[in-house]
Amino acid sequence: MQREQSVWAQLGDVLRRRRRFALACFALVLAGTALVTFTTTPVYRAKAVVQIEQPSGFILRTDLFGAGLGSTLPQEQAELLDTYPFKILVDSLVVISQYKGIHLSHYQYSERIRQLFERELCPDATAADLQACVQANAARLEGRPADRPKRERDMEQEVWARWVEDTGLIELYGEAESPRRAQDAANAAAICVVWQNEQIRKEEARYTARFIRRQLEAPDGVKAQLAKIDEQLASFKREKAFLDAQEETRALVTQIVELSTRQWQGILRLTDLRQRLAATRQRLGQEPSTLVSPTIYENPTVQEIKKQLVTAEAELLSLQAQFMDEHPRVQAALARVEALRERLRSEASRIESVQRVPNPVHQELYKNAALLSADIVGQEAQQSAMDTVLQGLRQRLLAVPELERQLTQLLRQRQVLEKQYLLLMERLQEAELSEAVLLGNARIVEMAVLPGQRVKPRRILNLLMGTVLGTILAIGFALLLEQVDRRLPSPSLTAQWLETPLVGSIPMVRDGAQAPALTDATAVEAFRHLRIAVRLAEMEQPIRVLVIASPGAGEGKTFVARHLAVSMAQSGRRVLLADADLRAPMQHRLEGVPLSPGLVQLLSGESTLEECLRPARVEGLWLLPAGAEVSYSTELLESARMSELLSQLQERYDLLVLDAPPLESTADATVLALHSDSVLMVVQPGATPREAALRAVETLRALPHTRLLGVVANRVPRSMYNHISYPPPRRQSL
Incomplete structure (x- = not known):
């Protein structure tokens, strides 16, 4: 803080x-x-509001097919209004309306706006040439060539837009030096927005319809791809006879179970037939007979019929796996199997009649053996056919996942193409409808009114x-x-800059600065504060010889030395004021005494001390003038005689105040500082250079046995002087 x-x-x-x-x-x-x-021409502002409905239908989705032509989004529409083509169109419409007396505030609706452009402004122009026609008519009315574009800075109005976020509203502002032109500019901007929006929508609809037709009717378009995938799906179903994976799996498992059961039953029957045939043959061998009849297996006709029966049985089982028993193909296969079995039995009977023997038991056993052999052959053929069918069914069952994957892929491709086809057809209808009705998605919500107050x-x-x-x-x-400014600032900042205490601040004295005694009460009080500061410094170390110096000339060291000596003398002390500035002495003038004899003659031995000392007009104060000017002042001040003189004077006076020359000009002040107890440096804020004051302080600090009491700010402006007198001052002398 x-x-x-x-x-x-x-x-x-x-x-x-x-x-x-x-x-x-x-x-x-x-x-x-x-x-x-107060000299700027007043500017008026009018506002119109246009609403851009959020685009839907084909306008929003044209980018899905890469066919987006223009944008009718509110924020992008607002950005387009800041372009030169839009501003020149608005300017042309304003010019035409003012020349022809057209009140643009009457054209708020889309139908009226189309009539304005197509019937009133350019009745003979095509839709594509309407904008160029409007600009040409405006150029003709202004008397400038149509091929020379009007510069934006030459337009008498300024048009700009602001999009109201999340509302779809665009606020259009027109600014001009006249209220009527500002109103026309805002209304013209709103009209141009609605008209251009309608033209963009129309062109987008036409372009989108043309693009969708190309997408549908192209050789590799959606329609052709859909027909191709339908053909692939039909071919798959026709060749693979595969419709549904679950139903197909269920049917195949059922058929496999049924055939496995029938196969097991056939195995049991075949085992029984073989056992019966073996028993019959055993009995047949036991019957007496002179002839051995050949077995039925050795007959070639029977072997051929057996092969045909096996093939017929396999075909019958395959058809039964695919169709119901009532199916004509199943019935035909069944009839063929029965016919082959009947032929086998007939052939066995024929063989029996040829080999007939007189023994009836032998004959009966032989007949039974032939019949059992025929049944065994038929059963074996049936078992072989069932093995073949079961193997095929198992292979079909293993192929179901792959068929399901192929069918699913085909169905998915068809579904995607069908959605694309339906979407394109829907967009095509929307585009054709939009192209026919010519409706935009912009409408004027609020027309501009005549502004009553200026905005600029x-x-x-x-x-x-x-x-x-x-x-x-x-x-x-x-x-x-x-x-x-490289000069010292205020007294407080001067002390900070020089890192030296501020022991006194003397205000600027307007009158009586050169008088022997001060009459300014503030200045008198300032010297009293300075006197007290010196007395406080004496509490640490006695001060017998006090040098008053300054960095440069004209900073008031002589003034400060004299009146500090006066203030010291008024406090009851015996004070000697010695003018040690041998090159530019001033103290004798303030006191009104002769310059010589003085300090120079005293040091040279030309005069005695009593001849040189002069009592001042203030009690307790004596003056030692500088004396005649010499060229070797530094040598005089540096001589042993000077040290002796100061010692002699210290015996007679309580305090010696030496008015020294500037530190920057000569070496005299440095020599005097060596002879003194303490030094006060006088500076003038706002006049003394900072570098000179800093060098002077560093010079004094470098001297051994020399104490720099601080700085005295002289000629401080009254506005910067903080001393408050109490009670109100009276004029007094010092």
């Missing part, structure tokens, strides 16, 4: 010292702002901004001057 107060205090100090420049800068900025504000210049706002800007520039200018 203390640091902030210090910064603000320093800023206030800078502004006080640079107040003339800061006030001049502030006044110039404020005057310039006022001049521009904003006088109060401009003046406030000028005040703020002037204040900022004034502060900046003051700070800039502070940085550029």
Whole structure:
């Protein structure tokens, strides 16, 4: 907090010292702002509102097929309104309306806007040439060539738009120097937005319809791809006889179970037939007979019939797996099997009749053996056929997942193509309908009204901004001057810069600065404060010889030395004021005494001390003038005689005040500082260069046995002087 107060205090100090420049800068900025504000031509603003409905249908989805032509989104439409083609169209419409007396506020609806462009502005132009026709007519009315475009800066109105987010609304503003032109500009902008939106929608619909037709009717288009996938699906179903994976699996498992059961039953029957045939043959062998009849297996006819029966049985089982028993093909196969079996039995009977023997038991057994052999052959053929069919069914069952994958892929491709086809057909119908009805998705919500008040210049706002800007520039200018100015600033900042205590601050004395005694009460009080500061410094170390020096000439060291000596003498001390500035002495003039004899003659041995000392007009104060000017002043001050003289004077006086020459000009002040107890350096804020003061302080600090009490700020402006007198001052002398 203390640091902030210090910064603000320093800023206030800078502004006080640079107040003339800061006030001049502030006044110039404020005057310039006022001049521009009150001399600028007033500008009026009108507003119209257009709503862009969120696009739907084919306008929104054309990018799905890569056919997007223009954009009718509200935010993008608002960006297009800032282009030169739109502004020149608005300007042309405003020019034509003002020349022909057309009231644009009457054209709010789409039908009226189409009539304005197609019947009133350019009745003979085509839809594609309407915009060029409007611009050409405006150029003709303005008397300029149609082929020379009008520059944007030559337009008498300014048009701009603002999109209201999440509403679909576009606010159109027209600004001009006359209220009527501002109103016409805003209304013309709204009309052009609706008309261009309708033209864009129409062109988009025409382009989209043409694009969709190409997508549908192309050799590799959606329609051809759909027909091709339908053909592939039909061919798959026809060749694979596969419709549904679950039903197909269920049917195949059922057939496999049924055939397995029948096969097991056939195996049992075949085993029984073989056992019966073996028993019959055993009995047949036991019957007496002289002839052995050949078995039925050795007959070639029987072997051929057996092969045909096996084939017929296999075909019958295959057909039964695919069709019902009532199917004609199943019935035909069944009849063929029965016919082959009947032939087998007939052939067995024929063989029996040929080999007939007289033994009837042998004959009966032989007949039974032949019949059993025929049944065994038929059963074996049936078993072989069932094995073949079962193997085929198992292979079909294993192939079901692959067939299902192929069928699913074909169905998925067909579904995707069908959706694309239906979507394209729907968009085509929408595009053809939009092209036919010519409706846009923009409408004018609010027409502009005649503005009653100007929007530019904003006088109060401009003046406030000028005040703020002037204040900022004034502060900046003051700070800039502070940085550029290499002179010491205020007394407090001087002490900070030099890192030396500020022991006194003497205000500027307007009258009586050269008088022997001060009459300014504030200055008198300032020297009293300086006297007390010196007395406080004496509490640490006695001060017998005090040198008053300054970095340069003209900073008031002589004035400070004299009146500090006067103040010391008035406190009851015996004080000697010695004018040690041998090159430019001034103390004798303030006291009104001769310059010589003085310090030079005393050091040269030309005069005695009593001859050189002169009592001042203040009790307790004596003056030692500088004496005649010599060219070797430094050598005189550096001589042993000077040390002896100072020791002699210290015995007679309580305090010796030496008025020294400037530190920057000669070496005399440095020599005097070597002879003294303490040094006070006088500076003038706003006049003393910072570098000179800093070099002077560093020079004094480098001297051994020399104490720099601090700096005395002289000629401080009254505005920077913080002393408050109490009670109200009366004129007094010092």
